[in-house]
Amino acid sequence: MSILEVKGVKKVYTTRFGNNKVEALKNxxxxxxxxxYVAIMGESGSGKTTxxxxxxxxxxxxxxSVFLDGRNLSDIRESDMAAFRxxxxxxxxxxxxxxxxxxxxxxxxxPLVLAGxxxxxxxxxxxPIAEKLGITSLLKKYPYEISGGQxxxxxxxxxxxxxPKLILADEPTGALDSKATDELLSLFNEVNATGQTIxxxxxxxxxxxxxxxxxxxxxxxxxxxxxxxxxxxxxQYQKISDTLTLLQQTGxxxx
Amino acid sequence: xxxxxxxxxxxxxxxxxxxxxxxYLLTCICTIAMCYIVSALSVSPTLAAMRGGEMLISLxxxxxxxxxxxxxxxxxxxxxxxxxxxxxxxxxxxxxxxxKRNIGLILFFExxxxxxxxxxxxxxxxxxxxxxxxxxxxxxLHADVTYTLIVSxxxxxxxxxxxxxIFLLNLLRNLFRITVSRPVELLHSESFGEKxxxxxxxxxLLGVLILGGAYYLAVSIEDPISATVWFxxxxxxxxxGTYLLFISGSxxxxxxxxxxKRYYYKPNHFISVSSMAFRMKRNxxxxxxxxxxATMVLVMIASSSCLFFGEEDxxxxxxxxxxxxxxxxxxxxGTMAPEITASIAKKAEDVMLLHNAQASDLLTYSYLNxxxxxxxxxxxxxFEESYLQTQNNFSGICQLYFFSLDxxxxxxxxDYTLNTYEMFLYKKGGRNYAYQELTLPGxxxxxxxxxxxxxxxxxxxxxxxxxxxxIVVPDLEAVRSLLPEDYSTFLWYYGFRTPLSAEEQNTMxxxxxxxxxxIFTENSLNAMLRVExxxxxxxxxxxxxxxxxxxxILLSVAFILAAVLIIYFKQISEGYxxxxxxxxxxxxxxxxxxxxxxxNSQLLTVFFLPLLFAGLHLCFAFPLIKKILLLFGFLNNRLxxxxxxxxxxxxxxFYTVIYRMTSNAYYxxxxxxRENR
Numbered sequence: 001m002s003i004l005e006v007k008g009v010k011k012v013y014t015t016r017f018g019n020n021k022v023e024a025l026k027n028x029x030x031x032x033x034x035x036x037y038v039a040i041m042g043e044s045g046s047g048k049t050t051x052x053x054x055x056x057x058x059x060x061x062x063x064x065s066v067f068l069d070g071r072n073l074s075d076i077r078e079s080d081m082a083a084f085r086x087x088x089x090x091x092x093x094x095x096x097x098x099x100x101x102x103x104x105x106x107x108x109x110x111p112l113v114l115a116g117x118x119x120x121x122x123x124x125x126x127x128p129i130a131e132k133l134g135i136t137s138l139l140k141k142y143p144y145e146i147s148g149g150q151x152x153x154x155x156x157x158x159x160x161x162x163x164p165k166l167i168l169a170d171e172p173t174g175a176l177d178s179k180a181t182d183e184l185l186s187l188f189n190e191v192n193a194t195g196q197t198i199x200x201x202x203x204x205x206x207x208x209x210x211x212x213x214x215x216x217x218x219x220x221x222x223x224x225x226x227x228x229x230x231x232x233x234x235x236q237y238q239k240i241s242d243t244l245t246l247l248q249q250t251g252x253x254x255x
Numbered sequence: 256x257x258x259x260x261x262x263x264x265x266x267x268x269x270x271x272x273x274x275x276x277x278x279y280l281l282t283c284i285c286t287i288a289m290c291y292i293v294s295a296l297s298v299s300p301t302l303a304a305m306r307g308g309e310m311l312i313s314l315x316x317x318x319x320x321x322x323x324x325x326x327x328x329x330x331x332x333x334x335x336x337x338x339x340x341x342x343x344x345x346x347x348x349x350x351x352x353x354x355k356r357n358i359g360l361i362l363f364f365e366x367x368x369x370x371x372x373x374x375x376x377x378x379x380x381x382x383x384x385x386x387x388x389x390x391x392x393x394x395x396l397h398a399d400v401t402y403t404l405i406v407s408x409x410x411x412x413x414x415x416x417x418x419x420x421i422f423l424l425n426l427l428r429n430l431f432r433i434t435v436s437r438p439v440e441l442l443h444s445e446s447f448g449e450k451x452x453x454x455x456x457x458x459x460l461l462g463v464l465i466l467g468g469a470y471y472l473a474v475s476i477e478d479p480i481s482a483t484v485w486f487x488x489x490x491x492x493x494x495x496g497t498y499l500l501f502i503s504g505s506x507x508x509x510x511x512x513x514x515x516k517r518y519y520y521k522p523n524h525f526i527s528v529s530s531m532a533f534r535m536k537r538n539x540x541x542x543x544x545x546x547x548x549a550t551m552v553l554v555m556i557a558s559s560s561c562l563f564f565g566e567e568d569x570x571x572x573x574x575x576x577x578x579x580x581x582x583x584x585x586x587x588x589g590t591m592a593p594e595i596t597a598s599i600a601k602k603a604e605d606v607m608l609l610h611n612a613q614a615s616d617l618l619t620y621s622y623l624n625x626x627x628x629x630x631x632x633x634x635x636x637x638f639e640e641s642y643l644q645t646q647n648n649f650s651g652i653c654q655l656y657f658f659s660l661d662x663x664x665x666x667x668x669x670d671y672t673l674n675t676y677e678m679f680l681y682k683k684g685g686r687n688y689a690y691q692e693l694t695l696p697g698x699x700x701x702x703x704x705x706x707x708x709x710x711x712x713x714x715x716x717x718x719x720x721x722x723x724x725x726i727v728v729p730d731l732e733a734v735r736s737l738l739p740e741d742y743s744t745f746l747w748y749y750g751f752r753t754p755l756s757a758e759e760q761n762t763m764x765x766x767x768x769x770x771x772x773x774i775f776t777e778n779s780l781n782a783m784l785r786v787e788x789x790x791x792x793x794x795x796x797x798x799x800x801x802x803x804x805x806x807x808i809l810l811s812v813a814f815i816l817a818a819v820l821i822i823y824f825k826q827i828s829e830g831y832x833x834x835x836x837x838x839x840x841x842x843x844x845x846x847x848x849x850x851x852x853x854x855n856s857q858l859l860t861v862f863f864l865p866l867l868f869a870g871l872h873l874c875f876a877f878p879l880i881k882k883i884l885l886l887f888g889f890l891n892n893r894l895x896x897x898x899x900x901x902x903x904x905x906x907x908x909f910y911t912v913i914y915r916m917t918s919n920a921y922y923x924x925x926x927x928x929r930e931n932r
Contacts, residue, residue: 086843099836
């Protein structure tokens, strides 16, 4: 059963002054099955971020629809939107988006606090996640006291703690060094192995090679997709790399 | 050339950060205007000429100092915020290869520009506001008030020098901060939370002690004029104590709130408490400033309005009859024999008849008055020394008024009797008389026969300074010969009620003065003659108290403006600081409604604190203000309590409205632009 269904999504931006219309997304169609780990790749300007914003309900499509667990996102009232994001989605951002005002622990609690959960419940939920992510010793520290890799793990913990249907990751390795990148990617695989659905937007081949499936976006459409299957990360890396090269060479023709 | 470059950098930097610099500029302008107004008033000759003017001037002189202390604290608070905002930019300049001297130069120019703009507009605002006040006042009290508040150059100079010093102080602090920190620290300074001050407990304890000391002083000061210095010290202590207590208190308070998990981990408290804790010191300082301004406003409005509205009471206190003639002279002149007063009374009756005064309720008496510090139950032997003592021991002063038994029996319709060396005593005010006798110079001792329960109305006795006793003796002339001539006065009073109109009374005053002066020149009398009517005095009172009331409102407006600016500055600056945090939280799933609720929670947590403490300060200032009001001849406690309560309530409402409005500004900032839907 698919947990995310994107049907004919279209997004047209109108420039602020002129009547120039920019078509960021033409016609995007794909599905994500429960427990899948999907990476979306594309060059800058290909519409990746627009797509992610639409999936995150931060933006509304001009046409088409997005179903999360069978529920059409455009049916959700604006006032319920924030609560929907909080309860159903988990976010991991490139620049972590942790709050300086809170210690690590409270940063992770934030979505639960907003959801009105009791302190005891939050504590019970946090313990196993912190253990798994290896951040138990950091809980009392402040974001400015820990490293980038640690910050990203905290962000992952914050995304996981609500038990979301879908985790949306936007260039999660973008601000990390290679060691921290490796750690985070294997963490994502572990999380995915527990049944968590992950959708990651990236232009890092390395990051994408860890996903079970890679979608390629070009000129506002899903251009191609490849499954990893039983391949090793490095074999997948090679496949993605080849595909990207091909994409550039064909310059818009379907492979 | 190079200099021009740095000036441009400074100007551009300020322009780019306009949303922080404009509130800062407004705050500076307001404090400068406030300082100028108070300082210009404190040297105003018109004010000095008013009833109670000297007192007012000395209070305003203190007020200048209070404002100086306040300005230093306030501007260093706002400056510390701006510095934090700019350090990131300076860190970047530093990394891009600008050395710290260059950055110092930019800072210098920034300060120069800021100082120039704020002094120019601040003084302009101050001068215009005073001028406007003058025009309004003249229009409002169309009495012959010549309220000319000229532009005071000395005050301008004073304000300019003072604020240049404050700006310099802030510049030095900024420079110091830049020089001691490393570029990377500068770059990231914004994301560090404020650490609680070291020895926070000690600071809090110090605050409590200072505040307690100030309260004790305020309650124990017997006479505000004689203890001017202590009065001033008490005011300064309240300011400093409030700052210390608020800063350390808010740290402790927020820590406690964070420890209380069930309170802290609620959607509406979570965000507000943590962001307050993030900038706890600044928060405390801001709240303390608001609290102090609120206290000043309340004190001024409550006291000046009760003088204004209590004008009738003061008139009654001052005039026991509608129309009165008073003759007063120093005993050493010795011209006022009983025959003279009798002939004055006769003449007065003629004039009254002429004007058809229909006099009723006649009150006439004579008394001898001396004020001194008693030596047990005896008048001091050395009056020279005693007189000097009275100059710095107001509470120890005894005011003795000697009346004749005849006058008393006549006025009170009694037939008491006294032997030659016996007396009656009536305590008008102050301490009870502890002795059974009173010894006058020359070893003449009068024995107390009985304490009187009631006395007829005696006008204009300063019953609020020290202790006041009315003493009834069988023979006033005998006492007159015993009292030290140079330190005693004789007074004769003749008063009555009359149904005449204010105008008719005025013509009667005039005729009376002319006719009675005739007697004075005839007998070459040296005494002072006063012919007064309530109606005549009412205009004077209205002018004087109206002026005071107006002054109170003027100063309050200036102070309220400053308070509004601080609140606004606090909200705006915190709004921009919190903007990115709220953006993150919105991504994580914070709804608009929850933003609202979190703002409300912050409001409820800290909103009442300044108001609460302003109320507390006011309670302790109460006895002191009462004493000051007494010097203006004001005695109505009930009215004072009423005006204080009304002022407090009005201020609370006003404060709520302002807080609401500025928190809307905060909300608009943190919520960010509407999403593109």
